[in-house]
Amino acid sequence: MRSLRRAAIALPPAVAIALMYLLSRAVTTGFLLGAAELSGPRSRFGADATLGTLTMGWDAQWYWLIAFSGYPAELPLDAAGHVAQNAWAFMPVYPVITGAVGWVVGGFPVAAPLVSATAGYLACLVLFALLGRRIGRAAAMWAVAFFSFAGPMAALFQLGYAESLFQLWLLLALLAVERRRWWWLYLWIPLMAFTRPGVLAFSLMLALYGIWRWLRRQHDDLQPREIAHVVASGLLAAACGFAWPVITGIVTGDPGAYLQTELAWRRSWIGDHGGFVPFDGTMQAAVLWSGIWGIPAWVCLAGLAAIVVLATLLLVADRRVRRLGVPIRLWSAAYVLYLLAVFFPQSSTFRLLVPLSPLWGAVALPRALWWRISVLVLGIAAQWWWIHTMYALGSSFAQIP
Template sequence: MRLLRRAAVALPPAAAIALVYLVSRAVTTAFLISAAELSGPQSRFGADATLGSLTMGWDAQWYWLIAFSGYPAELPLDAAGHVAQNAWAFMPVYPVITGAVGWVAGGFPVAAPLVSAAAGYLACLVLFALLRRRIGRAAAIWAVAFFSFAGPMAALFQLGYAEALFQLWLLLGLLAVERRRWWWLYLWIPLMAFTRPGVLAFSLMLALYGLWRWSRRRLDELRPREIGHIVANGMLAAVCGFAWPVITGLVTGAPDAYLQTELAWRRSWIGDHGGFVPFEGTVQAAVLWSGIWGVPAVVCLAGLTAIVALVTLLIVADRRVRRLGMPIRLWSGAYLLYLLAVFFPQSSTFRLLVPLSPLWGALALPRSRWWRVGVLLLGMAAQWWWIYAMYALGSTFAQIP
């Protein structure tokens, strides 16, 4: 911890962040190696699991398949005639970049963690730039530390997943909004849209941001050119958000191909549920988990409502969150609303919350060393728990990252 403090004070920001990031990756690597050693016959990775097999587990296999053979022209069907899980659920930017790097570096399994690690470091640099003006250098360095190895999902920075790359585009997009560099958004938005789902929330954020700026136009001049950029980028994000489903339908000949592909994962939890209705997945999941946990469904729904209300209150009223700036606050609210509308809460919930990482800045604000060290240690413990549960154990439907 003293090393982290000295780095925040003495080293240039890029070097200090590199030091923090390298230490975090060493910690995660040690966790993954330990999980491989603890993996037994009941784990999906088996008793002979290795660091490489864990790195290339789960979604990494789909990205590898896309890099190797592309997307299917015909949708696969299960025994009941429903669309089965297939590669169309995964966006192309990460496998294209990783496949290109793998052609030079010696294959996709080598390139996948390299691309994730590089994207993670760059995301740390952007997060620091996004927060520094708002909360100061030292607190921004601590926020980067929390981001890079104090969260349950910090392992994603070296797994064959697209989250680190999406996080990079997202943070660059938020930085562009924060500094009003509107032309950059025309690049970051398409990259975001074709890396992972979530750009529709960015479109909503821009709409809310535009309304906020309009309400303050007498205090903060809003020029016609800015209005044009905000509206154009919001529309671009909306178009890009719906582009992949359209592309999927055109290639496969099934207009609802992408929707049915995504619902295939939900069917593995609750069977044939009749289709997609916004916000219905959240209610279905609450009913499902109430049965698994043995509590009334109304208790799960009430608990979920309380959590949503508390988070909303924090985003709106908490002084530490308010210091992070309006773009981060609006993004956090828009993304949570997006998740509630489209997501089916299950074992991947922690992973789906990674785009809320700018909120680490609020936890970094208290100046107490013990507070910051406590958050760091608690986050590391959470990371070990997630790696152990999902990889060393990985034996039940609730242990899927």
């Protein structure tokens, strides 16, 4: 064991992470093959499911459609005259990159897992760089292991989803803030904004970061150029966050096209619910799930409030989280607030929590080997649970990733 540990330490981080990442992808591939074998006639994928059909399942179909035919100029309507689910809910960077790679490697279904897996590996490298200075090489390497192996959503690193690419841009942007390489933000922010929703949370994070730096200016010199960069990049993130709805409205001729498109997914859960009101989706979801679970709505709301309070205490007071640095803590707080404001909690909740992955660093800090191995084993088990539920089963409203 000691000789193996010494050999691992002697490897360059990029090589060690590559070996770890390849092993994690082999585990996920095995799980997907198992899910394909277990898929039955009631599953969305049928009894003849394959690794390829699972890889290109669910939202991957929308990205494939965008790469093939672009976005509709006219919004589709359902039988009641409401805007139906359509491609405008999905940002263009991932399908554009994957479509271009597909011309070289033999099609979008081949390119999609390659792009996702490559972005995932690069994200692992950036996560190691982001955490290494804060928590040390060993803990940072364990955090990368949890990131690539553990947790329900590790499969996203090789599915036709945009999450791993968004995670790459996000981690690069956080690294730029951590190391104060401000010019890089003008590249990473637009890429992030047009890969997946969430850049408005980054704008909020930069605003909070600017306030924090201002309050500490006597202990940490704040140059005028830094103020200019923080303000400019924060405004850029806000502008990019609202740009896609504007583009959608211009192309379709309907100013509310993007918002109505997003609400179409919520309508499939709770029917016609009116327009968008910040934080209302969280309340509506509490009522929905309380009915499904057969418990009072106030119990769901109280549980949610307890989770929010606990998360706040961890971000503010927990010494392990504090060691990750202010940018990660502020990003985590801003992103949770963003989700509470705009998201309707449902079966995609685990997937929407992936941008909180830098917090794996806090999980990796306890040095006890039994703790780290236990987290890894539990995370791998959770990954199998998610793949089996969403792909081998995939037959009910609550089994949509």
